[in-house]
Amino acid sequence: MTAKHHETTLDYKNTTKKVPKGSASYCCDNCQRIYKHHSSLWKHKKTCGQSTELTLASLDNLSDKDIIMKLINENQEFKSIIMDQSKTLHELASKVGTNGNNNNNNINSNNKTFNLNVFLNETCKDAMNISDFVSSIKMDLDDLETTARIGYAGGISGIFSHNLKDMDTRMRPIHCADLKREILYIKENGVWERDSTLLIKAIKAIALENIRQINEWKKLYPDCTDSDSRKNxxxxxxxxxxxxxxxxxxxxxxxxxxxxxxxxxxVIEKN
Known part of the structure; x- marks a missing residue:
C-alpha cells in the first residue's frame, strides 16, 4: 500500500464517529449507515471502505475541473438511463392499454355480430310452429321398439332428433340460445317465445302418438300378451x-x- 493510499485509508477510518446516546451507537460517515455495535460497523467498513478507497484513488490524479466534469457526465448518463427506462415503461403501458382496448373492441364487436332478435324474427321468420312440427312427424313401429329397448327418454329424444336434423335451420321451430342454461326459443302461433313448457307439451304429444302405435304392433304379434310368446x-x-x-x-x-x-x-351457431 502506498503512502498516499495509506493516508487516504486512514482518513476514511477516522471518519467513524459515535452518535449520541439514545440512538444507535456507531455511524459510518461515508454512507451514513448507523450500527449499534462497533463490530457490525467494522464488518461494514470492509466493503464500504474498499469502495471509498477505489473512488478516492481514482480521483487522486484528477484536477478539480476534471472531477466536476466527471460528476456532471455521470449524472447525465444516470439521467439518460432513467429517462430511457421511463420511456420503455411508458411504451409498455401504452401497448398493454392498446391490447386491452383491442380485446374489448373484439368482444364488443363479436357481441354485435350476432343479434338474437334478428336471427329469430328475420332469418327464421318462416320457421314452423311447434304444433305443426309435431303434426308433421311420421312415426313407425321401429320407433316404438326402439323406445322399448333404450327407454322413454332415449326413444322420444331419438324421434325429435331424427326429424330435426334434416330440417333447414331456418325452418326449425326450436332454437337453443344458451346450452349451459338450456335457454330455448320455441315458435308457436307465429311468435318466438322463451318458454320450455311449449317443448314439454310437444314431447307429451309425440309420446302419445307413439303409445297409439301399440295396438298396431299387437296386430302384428297377436300372441305377444301370452307369457310363453317370444314377443312377450x-x-x-x-x-x-x-x-x-x-x-x-x-x-x-x-x-x-x-x-x-x-x-x-x-344450438344456434353464432359465428
Missing part, C-alpha cells in the same frame, strides 16, 4: 317404456333428459 318380453318393455314414468319424480327426470337432448340438437 318385448311387449312388456314397449308398454313400460312408452310411459313417461311411474311417478312424478321419474316423469320430471325423463322430461328433463329429453329437453336437454333436444337443446343439444338445436
Amino acid at each position: 318380453d318385448l311387449y312388456l318393455k314397449i308398454v313400460s317404456n312408452s310411459m313417461c314414468g311411474i311417478d312424478k319424480e321419474e316423469t320430471d327426470k325423463n322430461l328433463a333428459k329429453i329437453v336437454s337432448n333436444v337443446a343439444k340438437q338445436v
Whole structure:
C-alpha cells in the first residue's frame, strides 16, 4: 500500500464517529449507515471502505475541473438511463392499454355480430310452429321398439332428433340460445317465445302418438300378451317404456333428459 493510499485509508477510518446516546451507537460517515455495535460497523467498513478507497484513488490524479466534469457526465448518463427506462415503461403501458382496448373492441364487436332478435324474427321468420312440427312427424313401429329397448327418454329424444336434423335451420321451430342454461326459443302461433313448457307439451304429444302405435304392433304379434310368446318380453318393455314414468319424480327426470337432448340438437351457431 502506498503512502498516499495509506493516508487516504486512514482518513476514511477516522471518519467513524459515535452518535449520541439514545440512538444507535456507531455511524459510518461515508454512507451514513448507523450500527449499534462497533463490530457490525467494522464488518461494514470492509466493503464500504474498499469502495471509498477505489473512488478516492481514482480521483487522486484528477484536477478539480476534471472531477466536476466527471460528476456532471455521470449524472447525465444516470439521467439518460432513467429517462430511457421511463420511456420503455411508458411504451409498455401504452401497448398493454392498446391490447386491452383491442380485446374489448373484439368482444364488443363479436357481441354485435350476432343479434338474437334478428336471427329469430328475420332469418327464421318462416320457421314452423311447434304444433305443426309435431303434426308433421311420421312415426313407425321401429320407433316404438326402439323406445322399448333404450327407454322413454332415449326413444322420444331419438324421434325429435331424427326429424330435426334434416330440417333447414331456418325452418326449425326450436332454437337453443344458451346450452349451459338450456335457454330455448320455441315458435308457436307465429311468435318466438322463451318458454320450455311449449317443448314439454310437444314431447307429451309425440309420446302419445307413439303409445297409439301399440295396438298396431299387437296386430302384428297377436300372441305377444301370452307369457310363453317370444314377443312377450318385448311387449312388456314397449308398454313400460312408452310411459313417461311411474311417478312424478321419474316423469320430471325423463322430461328433463329429453329437453336437454333436444337443446343439444338445436344450438344456434353464432359465428
